[in-house]
Amino acid sequence: METDGFKPDIVAYNTVIDCLCKCGLLKEALHLFSEVKVKGNRPNIITYNCLILAMFNSGQQKEATKLLNEMKGNNISLNIVAYNILVDAFCKEGLIFEAVDTVHTMRKQGLKPNVVTYTILVDAYCKKGMIFEAKDIVDKMRKQGIEPDVVTYGILVDGLCKAGHIEVAKEIFRELSVNGLKPDVYTYTVIINGFYTVGLPDEACQLFRSMEDNGCSPNSCCYNVMIQGLLRNSYTSKATEVLTEMVSEGFLQIYALPPYFLTSYYDMIYSGWKCNFQYIDQFTPECSNLCWCSFISSELDKQVLHISC
Structure with a gap:
């Protein structure tokens, strides 16, 4: 680009850094990040979010924390995406209480948790076997005017089925249609598996045969x-x-x-x-x-x- 007389701006750099991170080329992304600073471009929240997410995903928690502190030192406030990255990182480490505390911090900063934030928490609670805490999160979402999406419902249905609460799972599954959502193939698959697990093969077959009629193959x-x-x-x-x-x-x-x-x-x-x-x-x-x-x-x-x- 520069050889053609075009000087890349931070948007161009962010695009390349994001692609490198998604391709698992974190080392190259960090090298380009250094180049950004050397050439006088100021990294923004998008730059930091890409790198911090890649670091957490590759297990480099300490490096991600350092970069987070650098971002704060440069007076760049965390946005909802950055907070969701942190909440997800804590949840993947099994640190649910730290994740919840991060959500509280988010609120204090004037940011409202969104469906992604809550879905991350629902998933974490389900994986810990804290099924009804996960259901409470979904109830809290609704009270705050945030409608769970099909991903949220799918995760909750899966958690309920694995915990043997098939009747509650069926109730939640029905709620999808009531709330104007169509179950996706993942949601159908987990509840079908749940039926088989508790010895209800006929119900599993019936639900399987209804998929096509409901627009899901x-x-x-x-x-x-x-x-x-x-x-x-x-x-x-x-x-x-x-x-x-x-x-x-x-x-x-x-x-x-x-x-x-x-x-x-x-x-x-x-x-x-x-x-x-x-x-x-x-x-x-x-x-x-x-x-x-x-x-x-x-x-x-x-x-x-x-x-x-």
Whole structure:
């Protein structure tokens, strides 16, 4: 740029620094950051946010804190994005109380937490098993006039299902439609898995079949959950139907088989599923060998072998 007589401004530098950070090239981003200062450009909040986020994501908490202090020393006030980065960093370290304290600090600075802030906290509480604290956060959002989005609901539904609170999860799931939101494939998948976990395969199937009617198509992960759930509830024929449907929808491609799908396929083999073995031809050679080995092993397990010496 400079060789063509164009002097990059801070917007141009920020664009490149952001791209470098997102590509995992933090060292190069920091080198460019130094160049910004040497050439007389003043880094702004966007510059610092990009670098601080990249540092936290790469586990460089001390360096991120130093940069944060540098930013404050340059009289650059934190914005909502910067505070959300800090809240997320604390939550990922399991420091929920520090994250909540950061939200209080945000308010004292005159900044209102947004849906991203609260969703980060909901996710952190769910991962800690503090499910009803997470639900309280969602209730608090509504009282403050901040509507949870489909991501917030999906995280909460997942947490409730994993904690075995399937009835509460169903209630929250219904709230999405009431509030004008459409469940995404992630939300459908987690609650379907929740139904299977508590032994409600028929409800899982019913919800799965309603997805298309509600404008949401299953993806390969959702099919995987369905197949595993059906097999673990001894619905082998239905599992075969779902696999056939999955193939017809183009989710089983040569050399592009999702690794997690193998678990479902192995489950089918061990469950005594012997039909539709033509699908093995669509696997990579390595996958085919593994599947045949699993089949042979399952057959041997069914036999009583008498070895005479």
